[in-house]
Amino acid sequence: MKRNVGKVERLFRALGGLMLVTCAVLAPLPLAIRVATFGVLGAYLLFSALAGSCLGYALMGRSTCPLEPGR
Incomplete structure (x- = not known):
């Protein structure tokens, strides 16, 4: 699954x-x-914080993870 949770949100999760x-x-x-x-x-x-991906975000097409340069 693609990462869609940013670092700050992973910490709070x-x-x-x-x-x-x-x-x-x-x-x-x-x-x-x-x-x-x-x-x-x-x-x-805890699982979504460690994996960096959230099923709910994936279903909604949302992401809080910043875009990486070169992608």
Whole structure:
């Protein structure tokens, strides 16, 4: 998949993903609810931050990644 997430946004996605995964571990809710809400979203944000691509952006044709010179 083509990269469509810029560096600053990748940083914020990683931080948000870490916070959501932390909430999935520490929240005083039943395990199924924690995993279904915080865990899944946190894992997706971490994956998209590491991969540099977002499925939603690809479907919308959007990109926050600056164009590289020579491309």
